[in-house]
Amino acid sequence: MAAERKGGVTISQVAKEAGVARSSVSRAYTRPDMLSPETVERIKAAAGKLGYVPNHTARALSTGRYGNVALIVPDVANPFFPPMIRAAQVEADRSDFCVFLGNSDEDPEKEDQLLGRFAGQVEGIILASPRLSDERIAAHALLRPLVLINRDVKGIPKVLIDSGTGIAEATQHLADFGHRNIVYVSGPSTSWSNKQRRAAVRHASKKLGLELSFVSASVPSFEAGLQAVDAILAKGATAAIAFDDVTAQGILAGLGERGVSVPGEFSVVGCDDALGPLTVPSLTTVSSRSIEAGKLAVSLLLEVLGSQAVRDASYVLETHLIVRSTTGPAPERGQS
Amino acid sequence: MAAERKGGVTISQVAKEAGVARSSVSRAYTRPDMLSPETVERIKAAAGKLGYVPNHTARALSTGRYGNVALIVPDVANPFFPPMIRAAQVEADRSDFCVFLGNSDEDPEKEDQLLGRFAGQVEGIILASPRLSDERIAAHALLRPLVLINRDVKGIPKVLIDSGTGIAEATQHLADFGHRNIVYVSGPSTSWSNKQRRAAVRHASKKLGLELSFVSASVPSFEAGLQAVDAILAKGATAAIAFDDVTAQGILAGLGERGVSVPGEFSVVGCDDALGPLTVPSLTTVSSRSIEAGKLAVSLLLEVLGSQAVRDASYVLETHLIVRSTTGPAPERGQS
DNA sequence: GGTTGACATGCAACCGGTTGCACAGCATAG
DNA sequence: CTATGCTGTGCAACCGGTTGCATGTCAACC
Structure with missing residues (x-):
């Protein structure tokens, strides 16, 4: 109801409204089992009244869990990628993750830049068909969880469409x-x-x-x-x-x-x-099988995030010929 | 060089390395003109040596400027959108903004959810061809800058492809x-x-x-x-x-x-x-003209962000028929 | 020579949450 | 009746930066 102007209702305001400490408000959301049911109730009521929404960014800063992943592709407009992007999106959504999208324009340098820009606000990155050198990829993988699609760099988890x-x-x-x-x-x-x-x-x-x-x-x-x-x-x-x-x-x-x-x-x-x-x-x-690849890459990344262990997993998806109408018998050879 | 394990070189580490206060390191990046050139140099050197990269999230928390925008579309895989997404991406990039991508699957409810999820980590949102009701859109627009593509809701800036x-x-x-x-x-x-x-x-x-x-x-x-x-x-x-x-x-x-x-x-x-x-x-x-629409929507959003003023701007892009090969004279009418 | 002001830097509070630890209250065991 | 342990809550430090204000230095000015 009380639509406060812009920006933010904070945990402190809710705390004051409910007559508890800031930490209790925080716990009402993250570990409600630690609080008495009545307290939780009271806090939620106050929060509802004020229109409180937890601040994703602040939470990320203190926990290190960003709830974001990045997906970098060479060209969004290339029809190979949209279905993959969509699948990745859906899969991330299932675990409440948000997806940053990066478009490198087929340019390795741009790819490098994007990697840098996203760092610090994502927990992990998926690089689809990267044009970057193996060395740079390995360097980035050292800093944060990375999953590759259609690229084979030793020691880095990947999904390959064969x-x-x-x-x-x-x-x-x-x-x-x-x-x-x-x-x-x-x-x-x-x-x-x-x-x-x-x-x-x-x-x-x-x-x-x-x-x-x-x-x-x-x-x-x-x-x-x-x-x-x-x-x-x-x-x-x-x-x-x-x-x-x-x-x-x-x-x-x-x-x-x-x-x-x-x-x-x-x-x-x-x-x-x-x-x-x-x-x-x-x-x-x-x-x-780009849809499966997108989905698989995200679930692989989330798995890596879950267990620190940097599993050197590879999924290989086999492909097959789909015969339609642009192939036919070779023409009779008239001349050389 | 010194590839510290995971995560982060912080401003404090750089400060110690360079023998200055944390604030100076911060200023070396945000307001170098406030510092003496030598100090800036020394700090940058220390930062380079340690591999320091400013933390986007922390910065966002203290400044309120997230440097992110969200783009929500009904279906990434519909070929109408990828060029638009790409254009938006490029335009955002030019101003050092990152783009969150959301896919609503043509579902109004999903759209609403995404809007909520993105809130708190973006400065503004672009809704392309939203399927949401006018009321919900207006409600979201009250909370944060919003730009519409192909949707006309009173009082909200928009780009319309006519x-x-x-x-x-x-x-x-x-x-x-x-x-x-x-x-x-x-x-x-x-x-x-x-x-x-x-x-x-x-x-x-x-x-x-x-x-x-x-x-x-x-x-x-x-x-x-x-x-x-x-x-x-x-x-x-x-x-x-x-x-x-x-x-x-x-x-x-x-x-x-x-x-x-x-x-x-x-x-x-x-x-x-x-x-x-x-x-x-x-x-x-x-x-x-979806490419122009994507580009325009981002620049409009950034403009709104720059000057708090919620300009009720509308851009209308006219369209024209492109005659190719699937139209021709009506067939002679054999029977009714 | 003392005052003034510009300039460079440091201090500390703050952004909005999370979390380890202390503590109070109460019930149960000895 | 005191020792023990559990439960619910608060305190305060911390995440990694930013920024208003205070301070110290030095040169220019009257």
Whole structure:
């Protein structure tokens, strides 16, 4: 009722109103069992009357428990991340934690800055697909609990989405369709996922006797995919596996512009299933499990926070090929 | 260098190391002009040696300036929001603010909870497309600075994306193509944007003499769009304007399943330009300006924080139709 | 040469909670 | 009837900074 202007009703005001000591008010909230039921009642009544709400910040300062975690991603707007962010959010919520979100813009330095800015108001940090060096990551991990997503640094708990399995399936799928010459359109060089995917496609191609070339789209974006098309066609390939779905869509758009039909003349495979069946033609891609990764990362972090023990836990999530409509038989070879 | 175990190098440790008082260390960071240059230098050196980082929380407690803002959205994974979130993030960063992200899952109650949880550790809150009642919003606004996006509550600063202009253009566009019977597929009933769009399409249809019906997709999602298709076709319409792009994509997919060609037999218009030209066929839609909205909302909030004055400011961003490939001439009318 | 004022720094209170410890009151055991 | 222990509450220190005020120093001024 009594909507005091701005700011704050404090513990002292409640204490005075209820005729008890400040410490009793505090305990009424944190350890009510220490007080007689009547006292608790009286305090709660006074608090209600004044509209008292415990101050999160003050509590954090004296207990060291902030009730916050931070999640840092390279690009919020990349459709791979929102579902993950959402899942992390939900999971944190279940334990009454708040989530700070950081966007590094694919920039390692920015990532470092954010890490610093968040420090001191979070209990732990989740770094998703970090672009930072192993050394810096290890340094930060020394200062506070850290969980990685899609990055493998020794001694730090992590959740890895193993796109290798899915990529291998994709390569096999293309080979089955008779493609002999394919391209892998790679993503950020500092991305663990990119390294993993690149290695997987190389390994599978070798095993299957496919000719493989690489084209680089340093940033995973629609535009980068679009711009990669000329280079891709120049390699004489009949199919491409892209670092991610967004890049793949760019490639599709570029092929369309050049009158190359998909999947008739050229096949495209994405990765991360970030767009779902939402596009037409729907994209053949590799499942990502980013939702599980987000959820898992938070619960892993909270677990680490609970038991000081810095468990060097790793969760690995396997992926699989999802065949939709952008892959088909290799075209008959007219000329070289 | 000296990587002290966990937690924190404090101001006191730095003070001892540098041989000065705690207050001087504090001032070396907040008001260096009050100290002699040499002292500042000596303190910074000591701080560097110890690896001192000012504690955000402690500072917030004593100054009341938290350096945090919260952004609450109904669904992070809805592609309309990520670009907005990103823009808000970037803008906040420019002023050294951190961003809490909240996801309400389209649930008013959850929204209320989040508002409560964030209170006490943020200086201000941005509510994007809130599903909460006007009363609750006004109540929260009384307690702390609040900025709304796509919601119009009297006396509260806001950024509105006026999709009305774009929707009117879209209706005109369909009429020009000879469509006489159209459907508006509406979104969440508590959404201000939905009300606005609904009103705009109604108004424009009336003016142009079009027959208009409504189909409801209570939640804006691909599935909801998919499920709305039967109802849409039952209305005998030749074109649909959807509440947003995601719903529109669902409609497109549903039409595809039923063998209805777009734009040959049926035209579809989305709203928000959330997907860009990313899809094939690319979606005719209404621009959203969500990036500007996110940026503007943050700068407006920071401005309100700067000058206590609760400016009842409103920014209105006009929108326009973006014609792509999902609209075309109305089909010849074979039968009724 | 004593006064004045600017400047640099230290002291101590404060922000709003939490928590170890002391203490009073009362019941039970010896 | 005193020793013992438990329970409920208050006191005061502490978390890590910020900030108003007091103090000491030194140069400039009359």
